[in-house]
Amino acid sequence: MSDAEDFRPGELVGTSVQRREDPHLLSGEAEYTDDIQHGDGVHLALCRSQYGHARIEDVDPSDALGLDGVVAVYTAADVEASDAPGILRADDSDRPVPAHPLLAGETATYQGQPVAAVVAEDRYTARDAAERVDISYERLPAVVDPDAALETDAPAIHDGAPDNVAFEWDTGDEDAAEAALDAADRVVEVEVPINRVMPTAMEPRAAVATADGSDLSLALTTQNPHQMRSDAAETLGVPEDRIDVRAPDVGGGFGGKLQPYPGYLLTAWTALQLERPVKWTATRSEDLQSMIHSREHDVAAQVGVSDAGDIEGLRLDTVAPVGGYLVAGGSTVPKNLGLMANGQYAIPGAYVHTTGVFTNTAPLSAYRGAGRPEATYVIERLVYEVAGELGLDPVEFRRRNYVGSFPYETGLGRTYDSGDYGKTLDTALGHVDYEEFRERQERLREEGRYLGIGVSAYVEACGVGPGIGEAGSVELTPSGTVVVKAGTAEIGTGHRTGYTQIVAAELGVPIENVEVIEGDTATMEEGTGTFGSRAMPVAGSAVRESAERVREQAREIAAHHLEASVDDVAAGDGEFHIRGAPDRSLTLTEVAELADAGDVPAGVDPDLAAESQYDPPNYTFPFGTHVALVEVEPDTGEIEIDRYVAVDDVGTQINPTIVEGQIHGGIVQGIGQALYEETTYDDNGTLVSGSLQDYALPRAGHVPELEWDSTVTECPHNPLGVKGVGEAGAIAAPPAIVNAVADALEPFDIGGLEMPLTPERIWRAVQDS
Amino acid sequence: MAEKDITLTVNGTDHELRVESRKLLVHAIREDLDLTGTHIGCDTGNCGACTVYKDGEAVKSCLLFAVQADGSEITTVEGMEDQPEAGMGNSDLHPIQEGFHEMHGLQCGYCTPGMIMAGKALLEENDDPTEHEIRENISGNLCRCTGYQNIVKSIEYAADVLNDREPPESPVEHEGASMETAPDGGVETDGGCTGPDLTREYPGGDQE
Numbered sequence: 001m002s003d004a005e006d007f008r009p010g011e012l013v014g015t016s017v018q019r020r021e022d023p024h025l026l027s028g029e030a031e032y033t034d035d036i037q038h039g040d041g042v043h044l045a046l047c048r049s050q051y052g053h054a055r056i057e058d059v060d061p062s063d064a065l066g067l068d069g070v071v072a073v074y075t076a077a078d079v080e081a082s083d084a085p086g087i088l089r090a091d092d093s094d095r096p097v098p099a100h101p102l103l104a105g106e107t108a109t110y111q112g113q114p115v116a117a118v119v120a121e122d123r124y125t126a127r128d129a130a131e132r133v134d135i136s137y138e139r140l141p142a143v144v145d146p147d148a149a150l151e152t153d154a155p156a157i158h159d160g161a162p163d164n165v166a167f168e169w170d171t172g173d174e175d176a177a178e179a180a181l182d183a184a185d186r187v188v189e190v191e192v193p194i195n196r197v198m199p200t201a202m203e204p205r206a207a208v209a210t211a212d213g214s215d216l217s218l219a220l221t222t223q224n225p226h227q228m229r230s231d232a233a234e235t236l237g238v239p240e241d242r243i244d245v246r247a248p249d250v251g252g253g254f255g256g257k258l259q260p261y262p263g264y265l266l267t268a269w270t271a272l273q274l275e276r277p278v279k280w281t282a283t284r285s286e287d288l289q290s291m292i293h294s295r296e297h298d299v300a301a302q303v304g305v306s307d308a309g310d311i312e313g314l315r316l317d318t319v320a321p322v323g324g325y326l327v328a329g330g331s332t333v334p335k336n337l338g339l340m341a342n343g344q345y346a347i348p349g350a351y352v353h354t355t356g357v358f359t360n361t362a363p364l365s366a367y368r369g370a371g372r373p374e375a376t377y378v379i380e381r382l383v384y385e386v387a388g389e390l391g392l393d394p395v396e397f398r399r400r401n402y403v404g405s406f407p408y409e410t411g412l413g414r415t416y417d418s419g420d421y422g423k424t425l426d427t428a429l430g431h432v433d434y435e436e437f438r439e440r441q442e443r444l445r446e447e448g449r450y451l452g453i454g455v456s457a458y459v460e461a462c463g464v465g466p467g468i469g470e471a472g473s474v475e476l477t478p479s480g481t482v483v484v485k486a487g488t489a490e491i492g493t494g495h496r497t498g499y500t501q502i503v504a505a506e507l508g509v510p511i512e513n514v515e516v517i518e519g520d521t522a523t524m525e526e527g528t529g530t531f532g533s534r535a536m537p538v539a540g541s542a543v544r545e546s547a548e549r550v551r552e553q554a555r556e557i558a559a560h561h562l563e564a565s566v567d568d569v570a571a572g573d574g575e576f577h578i579r580g581a582p583d584r585s586l587t588l589t590e591v592a593e594l595a596d597a598g599d600v601p602a603g604v605d606p607d608l609a610a611e612s613q614y615d616p617p618n619y620t621f622p623f624g625t626h627v628a629l630v631e632v633e634p635d636t637g638e639i640e641i642d643r644y645v646a647v648d649d650v651g652t653q654i655n656p657t658i659v660e661g662q663i664h665g666g667i668v669q670g671i672g673q674a675l676y677e678e679t680t681y682d683d684n685g686t687l688v689s690g691s692l693q694d695y696a697l698p699r700a701g702h703v704p705e706l707e708w709d710s711t712v713t714e715c716p717h718n719p720l721g722v723k724g725v726g727e728a729g730a731i732a733a734p735p736a737i738v739n740a741v742a743d744a745l746e747p748f749d750i751g752g753l754e755m756p757l758t759p760e761r762i763w764r765a766v767q768d769s
Numbered sequence: 770m771a772e773k774d775i776t777l778t779v780n781g782t783d784h785e786l787r788v789e790s791r792k793l794l795v796h797a798i799r800e801d802l803d804l805t806g807t808h809i810g811c812d813t814g815n816c817g818a819c820t821v822y823k824d825g826e827a828v829k830s831c832l833l834f835a836v837q838a839d840g841s842e843i844t845t846v847e848g849m850e851d852q853p854e855a856g857m858g859n860s861d862l863h864p865i866q867e868g869f870h871e872m873h874g875l876q877c878g879y880c881t882p883g884m885i886m887a888g889k890a891l892l893e894e895n896d897d898p899t900e901h902e903i904r905e906n907i908s909g910n911l912c913r914c915t916g917y918q919n920i921v922k923s924i925e926y927a928a929d930v931l932n933d934r935e936p937p938e939s940p941v942e943h944e945g946a947s948m949e950t951a952p953d954g955g956v957e958t959d960g961g962c963t964g965p966d967l968t969r970e971y972p973g974g975d976q977e
Contacts, residue, residue, distance in 0.1 A: 018870065018941045025878025026866045028806020028846040032879065035805035123796070124770075124789065202810045202818055202879040202913050251808070251879030252913050284811035492877025492914050657940040661873050661919060668916035692815035692911070700904040700917040729916075 012505035013720070016657035020497045020516070021490060030249040033206035033221045038277035041208075042071050044267055045126035046280070047116040047133045048290065049108030052360035052685015053142040053157065056104060056135060059116050063132040069125040071274065073133060074117040074266075076105035084236045084269055088260055091330040093167035093356075098158040100325040102235065102262050102269065107140070109157050109324030110362050111685055112289025114262045119270050119278065142360040142685035146321035147298060149357045157324065157358040164358045166322045167331045171338045172351035172412045180313025180349030184304025187313075188386045192378045195755040196296035196321075196679040197672070198288055198689075199367040200697060201491075203251020205282040205291065207264045209271035214238055216272060218245045220264050223253040223491050224529025229521045231260035232268055247489035247519035254669070255366035256291050257491070258531055259328055263290075288690050292329070293679055294367030296321055297337065299378050303386050304349075311386070311401045313349040316341055316378065321359035329365035331356055336371020336461075339413045343379035344421045344457050344623065345401040350411050360685035368669060368730040370532065372460040380456050380735035384742060394739070395434065398457050399425065414461060416621045418713050420649070425457060427709055428625040428647040437629065445747060450632045451642075452744025456736035459623040462533035462724030465616030470534065471526040472542030473611035474503055474550050478596035480589030482507060482514045484547075485611075486539045487527020489519030493726055494658040495535035499543050501654050502720065506547035508573045509588060526613065533622075533724030536654055541718045542614035549610035554591045557608075560601040561586060561594060620715045620723035624648035626667070626732040628740040634748065637763030639675060639741055641704045646732065648708070651715045651723030659725050660708050666729020667706055672698040673730075674737035678756050696756075745769075775839035779804065780848030788835045795819040797835035798845060806846040806882045810911065817910030820883035821845050827890035829909070844889070846882035852889075857930050864930035865889060865923065871939035874923030876914035883910050888924045896931050898924070 024030045049056075061073035079086040079102050088100040104115045116133050120126035141155040148154055149164040156162045181187050208219040216238055222228050225245040233240040250257065263280050271278040282290075297320050304313030320334040338352030387397035399422060408416040432453070441451045471487040484503050490496050496516045504511045517523050528534075551571055558576035559566040562584055570579050577585035586594075595606045629643040646663055653659045676696040680688040689695040714721030734755060741757055742750075748769040754761060770789045777784050779802060786801050798804050798821065809831060810818035819831040822844040830838075849855065849863040858867040865888045868874060875881040884907060891898060891906040898906065903921050912920060922937065929936040 016941045019873065021878070022870045022875060025875055025881055026846075026862065026869055026885075027850065028804065028882055030806070030878055032805070032808070034809070035799075037800070037803070124791070200913055202816060202877065202911060203808070204810065250877065251810075252877040254913070281809075284813070284816070492879075494876065657873050660940075661876060661915060664916035664918050665876065665914045666916075669913070691813045692811045693813045697911050697913065699908040699911065700921065701908045703917060705900075706916065706918055 012501045013652065013654050014656065015501065016655055017497060017501060017511060019494050019658065020500055021494055032203055032249045032251055033208055033219050034281045036208045036219055036248065038210065041277035041279055042119050042121055042274065043123045043126040044270055044278050044280040045118045045130040046114045046263060046266070047118065047130045047135060048286065049104060049111055049113045049115055051108060051137055051139050052111045052144065053140040053155065054108050054137040055140060056106060056108060056115060057138055058136040060134040061116065063134060064118055064129040067125060067129050067132060069121040070129045071119040071121065074270065076101060076103040079103055079269065086235060088235055088262065089231055089328050090326050091328050091332055093326060093331055094169065095167065096160050097326050098160055100327065102266055110360055111687055112286065112362060113324060114266065117266050117270060119274065142683070144359050144361050144681040144683065144685050146319045146357040146359055149359050157360060161358055166326045166356040166358050168355050169331065169335055170351065170353045173349065174351045176349035177313050177315045177351035181302055181304040181315060184312050185307040186305050188303045188305065188389050190301045190382055190385050191752060192299040192301060192381050193754050194295050194297040194299070194374055194377055195673065196293050197367065197677045198291065198293050198679055198695060199254040199256035201252030201254055201256055204284055204287045205261060205263060207267035207280045208277065209268040210277045211271040211275055214242050216243045216268055218243070218268055219248050220245060221250055221257055222247045223257045223489055223531055225489055225519055225521055226487055226527035227529055228260060228264065232265060235260065235265050236269055236272065244522040246522065250489060250491040253491040253530065254368045255370060255531060258366060258529070259292060285691050288695060289687050290362055292327065292365035293362045294333065294364060295374060295673065296364065297334065297374055301378065301382055303382055305386055305390060309390055309392050309397055309400050311345055311347050314342065314347045316352040318352065318354045320354065320356050321361055321364060322356045323359060323361045323363035325363050326356065327363040327365055329370065330363055333364065333366050333371045337374040337378065340372050340375035340461060341379060342410050342412055343376060344403060344459050345379070346403045347411065352412060361681055366531065368666060369460070369727040372727065373731045373734060376456065376458045376731050377735050380739065384739045395429065395455060398455070415618060416459065417618060418716050419459065419621060419623050420711065420713050421457060421623060423711050424623065424625040424647040424649055427711060428627045428645050431645045431707060431709065432627050432629060432643060450634060450744040452630050452632065452740040452742070454628045454736045454738065454740025454743055456626045456732045456739065458732045459621050460728060460731050461619040461621055463537035463616050463620045464532050464534060465538070465618060467615065468528060469613045469615035470528050470539040470542050471524060471611060471613050472539050472546050473609065474543060474546035475609035476550055476554065476588065476592045478592050480513060480592055482509060484514060484516045484543055485524045486518040486543055487524055488530045488535050488539045491530055493535065493662060494655065497658065498536050498540060498654045502540050502544050503547045506544055507551055507588065508571060533726035536720065536722045537620050537715065537718050537724045538614055538616055540720055540722055542612045544719055545612040545614060546610040550608050553604065554588060554608055556604050557595055557600050558586045558591050617717050620651065622648065622650040622723040622725065622728055624728060624732060626736040628736040630740040630744055632741055632744040632762060634766045637759035637761065637766070639757060639762065643707065644704050645707045646729065647710060648728050649711045649713050650725040650728060652712060652721035653710070654722065662725045663708055663729040664706055666727060667733045668698050668703050669730045670733020671703055671737060673755060674734040675756050676702065773836050775836055777838055778842045780844060780851065786835065790834065790836055792835045793831055794833040794835045794838050795830035798830060804845050804847050808879055808882060810879065815911070817883045817887065818880050820886040820910060822886045822889055827887045846885055849885060854931060864927040868923035868926030871941065872919050872922040872926050873941060874915065874919045880910060880912040884912065884920055888927065891924070892928060892931060897928050
């Protein structure tokens with residue numbers, strides 16, 4: 001249909017228009033969940049297990065109930081006595097999954113697991129009362145280390161899993177991997193531990209529920225309101241069509257706000273019990289104890305290489321602590337490590353075996369990258385170490401083993417769509433002048449200064465599919481306003497601006513004519529949510545398709561009124577005209593008015609509206625090369641990042657400024673993991689890093705100025721060529737930093753490095769070398 | 770619980786409040802005065818989301834009881850557009866707010882009001898800070914989205930406006946854009962940002 005005279009869709013795509021999300025966030029007019037106040041509302045506070053592993057002997061609410069302003073105290077027995085099934089969604093496993101209750105009844109399996117719920121007239125009284133609920137515990141032996149949990153004498157956390165194994169899974173070809181390792185000139189064995197971190201969006205969790213009979217309305221700090229609606233239905237036993245869930249402004253997600261947390265659903269359940277609006281707002285300490293944690297893995301790797309430097313075989317045995325329960329994403333994330341373990345490299349024989357282990361820790365699940373940061377860390381650390389063993393330059397070793405042609409079937413279960421790995425590598429190395437750096441490094445070592453360069457060459461997987469689609473609708477209203485709805489939720493990533501650009505480009509209308517509504521089950525029946533960098537490649541594709549359908553429908557109506565055949569009508573800038581006769585035209589708004597009046601040709605729907613479900617045929621595979629230049633002071637263990645250069649290829653960039661912003665934020669989270677952040681439990685399962693006083697998020701003074709560049713290799717299988725960008729920075733950064741530090745300390749012959757690379761750890765590694 | 774009558778002058782308006790002695794200032798601002806632009810991100814004074822401008826300095830309003838602020842003058846993000854510097858740039862906004870919009874200094878927006886108030890306190894003490902000084906001065910405020918780089922640039926932008934210098938070129942298109950809030954919470958652009966920029970290239974990269 002389109003030809004040279006048509007408005008060219010896509011011209012607005014690739015332009016850094018201002019974010020549409022900003023104004024109300026800058027003025028204080030934003031509405032986050034905790035900002036919602038109901039005059040007759042009450043407040044929920046949760047009593048959480050003090051212990052990592054304990055039998056709950058008794059819950060005595062009498063002291064709490066004696067306090068003025070306390071409305072109710074609920075325990076597991078009250079949930080059981082209600083109509084609610086009271087069991088939370090879990091992830092897939094190859095064995096029976098222990099039920100995860102809204103409130104712990106007999107045992108608590110991680111510190112912070114909710115045991116009782118207190119409702120009071122105000123926030124302060126609810127907290128006071130929660131402290132007065134007298135819970136008697138019998139402490140049980142706890143186990144927090146996943147390898148220790150697999151020992152035969154380890155305490156069993158669930159009766160149904162005496163060996164503490166939550167799931168086992170493998171991918172790739174074990175025989176081929178073993179044969180490749182046997183045949184290889186050399187096999188390098190490396191242990192790669194990955195530290196446990198916490199997503200820590202700046203907005204803590206909150207929920208507001210109102211109930212009218214059995215109708216339930218929920219406002220949640222969530223990335224996936226439609227999934228939360230299903231969860232509320234399942235766990236509370238309320239029909240889905242009686243529930244609305246919306247995500248008001250959400251102060252960051254990073255994967256931490258995908259879960260049906262007990263706090264969310266207890267807010268809903270107590271509102272149903274009391275028929276009053278209920279609000280729950282978590283404190284940061286509660287969030288750190290009981291939101292999901294992520295990344296922790298122990299990985300044993302074997303890499304088989306030829307003397308010439310070809311990687312021929314790879315075997316990984318990975319162990320992940322899933323926590324006290326296997327929650328949503330609890331097996332998916334460790335599996336993603338295996339599925340992406342070969343990184344940018346063609347490895348003929350690859351195999352990964354994964355064991356998920358119950359531990360007395362907060363549940364493990366998805367945090368920005370969800371398995372791809374783990375995979376990238378493992379393979380990029382291996383590549384660095386193996387190149388060192390072979391005496392090869394790590395950059396040339398990478399280049400030698402790159403996947404060269406696409407699509408590429410990895411042998412571990414993924415088929416890479418498109419890529420040009422050498423190009424981002426060359427671009428990044430050009431920015432840092434690799435050869436010059438190596439000379440400077442050599443020179444300064446003689447002066448007792450230790451510079452290092454670290455490369456992270458990553459490929460990741462976004463926009464999960466096939467089978468997980470997203471809905472996007474477009475409606476041209478009689479006033480000429482275009483209303484776009486999507487099944488995602490805006491959590492800070494600016495995709496409302498992205499959808500606006502896509503639809504405005506497709507219809508040839510100014511962006512101020514486009515209004516975007518999302519994150520609300522009441523206005524959009526279908527939806528999946530915001531995760532896995534899927535908003536642009538999946539929801540963006542859906543809204544684009546809907547916009548195209550509306551445009552073509554409008555073209556038919558315009559043709560009818562212009563008395564021309566559809567083929568003779570060109571779509572211009574917000575109007576339609578007869579080809580070769582631009583003055584014979586109708587604006588989109590005029591077409592909308594005609595359609596509203598029912599003045600349409602036979603067989604054409606007068607409603608200028610379309611809803612599309614886009615189901616991606618495959619994941620997309622963004623890639624890039626990040627390079628860190630560091631200087632390490634061996635006497636103190638301090639690390640200075642001198643430069644950080646990122647070159648990313650995320651396919652078509654709808655809004656390059658937003659893309660760069662996503663990369664910045666991700667890199668700093670990755671730097672946090674590499675240098676600062678560590679979630680620590682003691683042997684009893686008590687969270688030691690339980691506040692922002694103890695858990696070190698990077699601050700402005702901790703991070704360098706980031707230098708960013710990009711290449712564009714389109715995704716071949718979605719209409720926009722978009723690959724997605726939400727997670728790339730966090731995926732790429734940790735190995736760039738750690739490889740740089742390893743490179744700087746190469747003269748000291750230190751052993752393995754464990755993140756976070758604190759000054760003490762570096763100092764000890766140097767001392768012990 | 771003991772209660773006390775206090776007076777808070779917030780954004781130029783006097784408020785008489787009766788508060789529990791233990792009530793945190795941030796809760797008085799958010800719940801009694803319904804000024805929800807000031808946020809809460811932690812329980813330990815580490816995140817800075819609750820930063821307000823009180824009697825000439827940036828303070829964390831979760832670390833003060835409301836009664837401790839009796840008689841004080843407080844500015845919150847809601848009052849920034851009424852400050853004398855508002856409108857000095859290209860919009861009705863305070864130059865710091867404008868800087869955040871122009872330089873993509875915010876993503877989820879949750880830390881932003883606290884960052885703006887920290888920025889205000891810094892610029893009142895030193896209207897032309899270096900990058901290092903900005904980073905040091907906002908180190909009491911956590912942001913998990915932006916990696917701080919564009920926040921630093923946002924404050925530099927404001928410093929340029931306040932010093933009557935041409936601010937750095939914004940990476941975003943902003944010609945003539947107004948700041949009306951659209952029905953979806955977004956911006957009514959008043960004719961700005963409408964046209965595609967056909968000459969624009971991806972930053973340093975190839976377009977394939």
